[in-house]
Amino acid sequence: MRVALFATCVNDAVLPRAAIATVRLLERLGMEVDFPEQQSCCGQPQYNTGYRRQTEPLVRRMARAFDGYAYVVTPSGSCVAMVRDNYPRIGAKARTEGRGEEPAVAAASLTPRVLELxxxxxxxLGVTDVGAYFPHTVTYHPSCxxxxxxxxxxxxxxxxxxxEGLELVELPGAxxxxxxxxxxxxxxxDVSxxxxxxxxxxxxxxxxxVLCGADNxxxxxxxxxxxxxNRGRGDAPLRTVHLAEILASTEADPWSVA
Structure with a gap:
């Protein structure tokens, strides 16, 4: 099966390990993974700060970039939420305000095909055991x-x-x-x-x-x-690791999370 990787701008530009790990994992599971180079930011920063009309060109660009793929996979729940929850709103707004049908058509085409990893x-794929090996104690933070x-x-x-080897412990206030x-x-x-x-x-x-999450x-x-x-602490440091990096790690081919 051929799928497209939506790396997201944060992963692509700042934290590429999660996107690389996603490719390694999917290829290990028999997928053929493409990286359409026309992809860009999904528009979440602009949309969330009030520049909603300016997000419309990004909706159209994303639809063009991933045209023809049955599945668009990304290791970022927030970006998937932006596409699935907000792209239809953007398209509907453009239609009612007389800016044409293109944003709505683009949203309708792309939205159902974008999936979080x-x-x-x-x-x-119907799998939970992906053949991973990660001998560490892990707690999981579910992003909003x-x-x-x-x-x-x-x-x-x-x-x-x-x-295999992973001990999962429950996170209070998860x-x-x-x-x-x-x-x-x-x-x-201050609140943040x-x-x-x-x-x-x-x-x-x-x-x-390890504090694990699915959103970098x-x-x-x-x-x-x-x-x-962690500076100056005498105990073992707590590290953050993206879920994709854990799932990409195997005993035969370990993925370094140092």
Whole structure:
């Protein structure tokens, strides 16, 4: 099966390990993975800060970039939520305000084909055991978009539980926001920092070595706070690792998460 990778701008430009791990994982499972180079930002930053009309060209661009693929897979729940939840709104708004049908047509074409990585693995491929090996204690943070908009539910947990060597421990307050929220962290830094500190305290209380998530936007927020906290601490540092990196790791072909 041939699928398209939607890397997302955060992963592509800043944190490419999750996108690379996604390709390694999908290819190991027999997929042929393409990276359409016309893909760009999905428009989430613009849309969330009020530039909603300016997001319309990105809807059209994304639809063109991924035209012809039955499945568009991405290791980012927030970007999937942007496409599936907000692209239809953008198209409907363009239609009612007289800017034509193209954004609505583009949204309708693309939206049902875009899947978050765990959705694709569990719902389309029908697998939870992907042959991964990761001998570490892990706790999982469900990001708000994956939890509340996409309804990923137990899919990420089922995948983690099937990883050989991995001990999964429950995260207290798992359903609480980590405080990132895109531009929320910029506009409300004190509140964002307090929320992040609570999330990290909960993660530390589990004794886990790794705080795992399926959205690098959340993980970069928590990782920055953890790096500052880890300075001068005598105990083992808590690290953030994207779920795709864990699933890409095998005993025969380990994926370094150092």
């Amino acid at each position: 765990t959705e694709f693995l569990v719902d389309v 978009h994956g939890l509340r908009v996409l309804g990923l539910g137990t899919r990420p947990l089922a995948l983690l539980r099937a990883v 359903e609480e926001c980590c405080g990132f929220g895109g531009t929320f962290a910029v506009k409300n830094p 920092t307090a929320m992040g500190a609570d999330k990290i305290a909960h993660a530390r209380s589990t004794g886990a070595e 936007s959340c993980l970069v927020h928590l990782d920055g706070m953890l790096r500052r906290q």
